[in-house]
Amino acid sequence: MVGNMPLQKDTVQPIVPLGVLVEHCGYAVRWEGTSFELTDPGGRVLDTRLEGGCPTVEEELGLELIQEIEKEMIRQKARLNILRGDELAVDHEDLVGKEMVEFLKRLKEVFPSTPEEVLERIPAKSGWKGETLPWNRRIRRRLRCAREIVIHLFSGEDPVFWEKELAAPGREVLCLDLAIHKDQDLRRDAVMAYLQYLCQLGTVVAILGGPPCRSVSRLRHTQPGPPPLRSRFGVERFGFDHLEPWLQRRVDEDTNLWMRQLFLYMLAQGASERQVAFVKESPQDPETYAPTLDGQAPVPSFWAFEEWDQFKQVYNMKEVSFDQGPMGHERRKPTTLGTNVVWLEELQGMRGPGRSAGSHGAGVEERITASRSWVSWAPGLKRALVVALRSWIGDPRLQKMSLAEWKAHLQNDHLPFRKECQTCLRSAGKGRYHRKIVSREALSLSIDLAGPFVKGIDQGAADKQAQAKYFLAGTFTVPVTKEGRSVMRGEPEVEDAEASAEAIQQEGEEKGVEGESQEEPPKDDEEEWLKKIEEEEGFEIRHLTLLEPLENRRATNLVQAVARMTTKLKYLGLPVRRLHSDRAGELTSTQLRRWCEERGIYRTYTDGDGWKSNGRVESEIAVLKRGIKTLLDSVRVSS
Numbered sequence: 001m002v003g004n005m006p007l008q009k010d011t012v013q014p015i016v017p018l019g020v021l022v023e024h025c026g027y028a029v030r031w032e033g034t035s036f037e038l039t040d041p042g043g044r045v046l047d048t049r050l051e052g053g054c055p056t057v058e059e060e061l062g063l064e065l066i067q068e069i070e071k072e073m074i075r076q077k078a079r080l081n082i083l084r085g086d087e088l089a090v091d092h093e094d095l096v097g098k099e100m101v102e103f104l105k106r107l108k109e110v111f112p113s114t115p116e117e118v119l120e121r122i123p124a125k126s127g128w129k130g131e132t133l134p135w136n137r138r139i140r141r142r143l144r145c146a147r148e149i150v151i152h153l154f155s156g157e158d159p160v161f162w163e164k165e166l167a168a169p170g171r172e173v174l175c176l177d178l179a180i181h182k183d184q185d186l187r188r189d190a191v192m193a194y195l196q197y198l199c200q201l202g203t204v205v206a207i208l209g210g211p212p213c214r215s216v217s218r219l220r221h222t223q224p225g226p227p228p229l230r231s232r233f234g235v236e237r238f239g240f241d242h243l244e245p246w247l248q249r250r251v252d253e254d255t256n257l258w259m260r261q262l263f264l265y266m267l268a269q270g271a272s273e274r275q276v277a278f279v280k281e282s283p284q285d286p287e288t289y290a291p292t293l294d295g296q297a298p299v300p301s302f303w304a305f306e307e308w309d310q311f312k313q314v315y316n317m318k319e320v321s322f323d324q325g326p327m328g329h330e331r332r333k334p335t336t337l338g339t340n341v342v343w344l345e346e347l348q349g350m351r352g353p354g355r356s357a358g359s360h361g362a363g364v365e366e367r368i369t370a371s372r373s374w375v376s377w378a379p380g381l382k383r384a385l386v387v388a389l390r391s392w393i394g395d396p397r398l399q400k401m402s403l404a405e406w407k408a409h410l411q412n413d414h415l416p417f418r419k420e421c422q423t424c425l426r427s428a429g430k431g432r433y434h435r436k437i438v439s440r441e442a443l444s445l446s447i448d449l450a451g452p453f454v455k456g457i458d459q460g461a462a463d464k465q466a467q468a469k470y471f472l473a474g475t476f477t478v479p480v481t482k483e484g485r486s487v488m489r490g491e492p493e494v495e496d497a498e499a500s501a502e503a504i505q506q507e508g509e510e511k512g513v514e515g516e517s518q519e520e521p522p523k524d525d526e527e528e529w530l531k532k533i534e535e536e537e538g539f540e541i542r543h544l545t546l547l548e549p550l551e552n553r554r555a556t557n558l559v560q561a562v563a564r565m566t567t568k569l570k571y572l573g574l575p576v577r578r579l580h581s582d583r584a585g586e587l588t589s590t591q592l593r594r595w596c597e598e599r600g601i602y603r604t605y606t607d608g609d610g611w612k613s614n615g616r617v618e619s620e621i622a623v624l625k626r627g628i629k630t631l632l633d634s635v636r637v638s639s
Contacts, residue, residue: 016057016065023249025072026125026189031055041126041189071095076120083108083116100125106266110314113306118238121252122259124193132190134183135174146172146203148393151195151268153177153186153209153261156376165386171205171393174198186257199267205274205393207265208385210281210377215254216300218286230300232287237305258302262311269315277341277392279385281377284321284334303336316340322347325354327380335381343388347381406533442541444578445569446617447474447562449553449586450625458549468549472561473624475617476544478574544574545620555589562592566599578602582614 021027026041036055038046048057057065078096081087082104103123111119130137143149148171152162159175167173176184176191185191198204215229229251231237239251261280268276285301292298302308303319311317317338324333331354337344377385409415414423451470458468546568548561566576579601581587588605596603606614 014062014066016062017069018055020069021065025068075125079104079120080116083119107263110266111307111310115235115238118255118259121256122263124189124196126189126193128190128193128197133194134181143172143174143198146170148205149174149198149203150206151198151204151264153207154211155209161382166389186260187253192260195264196267199264200271202271202273204268204272204276206277206389207261207268208279209261211257211261212254213282213302215251216302218283218299221299232298232300232304237300259307275340277389278315278317278339279341279344280338282336284336288321289334308338312338318345320344320348322350323352324378324381326350326352327378329354329378330356331374333374341388341392343391344384347384442477442479443575444580445474445476445565445576446580446614447472448581448614448617448621449584450621467551470550470553472548472550472558473617473621474546474565475620476546476569476574476576477541478544479539480542481539543616547624553586555586555591558586559591559595562595576601578604580604580614582606
């Protein structure tokens, strides 16, 4: 948008250059018929009006805009001087900011052959404010507190798929696309500034996306049709000299979106202690599968630009080319991924047609419409990306300790507690700790009531005539070795203090007096470490089922039944450290709570309506009922 905007109510109206506001200051204009809207970089709509078909603003606002333009022109000149290596005046450096200086120097270091005017537009020129972003405070807080962040640029209109497949406890997925929200526009400096902030946190683990390729589309070289906008080589890869301003602006926008994805990865990798996953999707270079004829200008491609070659060398990227047709796409769609995720290399060379055959269409409009409908990724490609990224990032719930982590854990006397370690798990059952059990998977007794049933005689009771109408079911989780033996050992014997002191003295005498040569410490033998680790990992969690018949649901009878269960477990050398149940009245009684407190048993409950939180014993009750019914049916007794 190039034009001028006079100020209101003045004999001589100063003119605000609207084109400069849009191109250099980050303002956005929407002009439809008699409706005009001017939005600042922060997303605030300014007070404007149309008079005689010309947009106008109040004098005070207009003077502020003119002053902002003057400052921006000074900042732009300073940024270009930084990229050219020229010295800056002190006041100019303060005006630009130290962070911007570092950004521009890094961009020039990675892309030395890129024109300064292109690099200057990549970083956000202004900061971000929460009220100007398309994400509310709750989402921003989740992203700030996350241990891992996956950023998916140009994700399409359905972010649910990516959030469902890639999100995990402690990991957030941020999808960005205009189809999701009109303000999720990477061209906006406020959005770019916020993404820069996230990348500098050091928690971004993956950046993926497929930026727009409309300015390098192969269809532009099929006439009649839209005109070509770029060259394949040289400075004109950023737009032909003869382009109209609105076409050049489109080229600049596509270039900026493409380069901003690369820049965000540079920030994320620079702030992270691990290698960040990167995936950039774009149509395959047409010259690699359908070369142009002699005498014709070669088709441009982002993959042929110097910027990609330089980025690929610095960050060890690879190109993976294949067709999306065999993955479920409508067309063949030759595609290339620029990535460092090794699992995606399995797609290299996959070729085949799509679900539908035929040409792009005879007319220009048909070809353009068809091309837009084929932008979405094939279902198979999306699934391949999910599998590869999961393997790259890993699931924090399933990650095991490495050899170095095991060494540190054993050398630190099993601190902190690790549920992968048998010794840690076994020691959790010794004595009464003044804290609740750390491992919820073991030494936990889950209980629930079943009934009422037809009254019967409890043959296991002391009173042979005792009636039973209910039963209390319990499942106890116990750690066992791979051979099925419990890892819970008896309490260690307490040594006599004098005998212990005497043993220590004898040991000192055997080592000799101070000053004599001592044996060298044993070497760090990896086989010994692996053997120790195998001993610690050699266990699994199994369930032990208990059942106690009850005459009624009274709390007194229930406490007695729980006591009989814990007594049986204690006899087997299995201490109960946690008692879990739903919130039925008899299970939340004061009697049962006090009984647990006196015995150092930690008491937990399900949510009010969350019966699935006690699913272990619920499923066991179903098994018990089915077994009882089977026995009754086998002897022809009605249940």
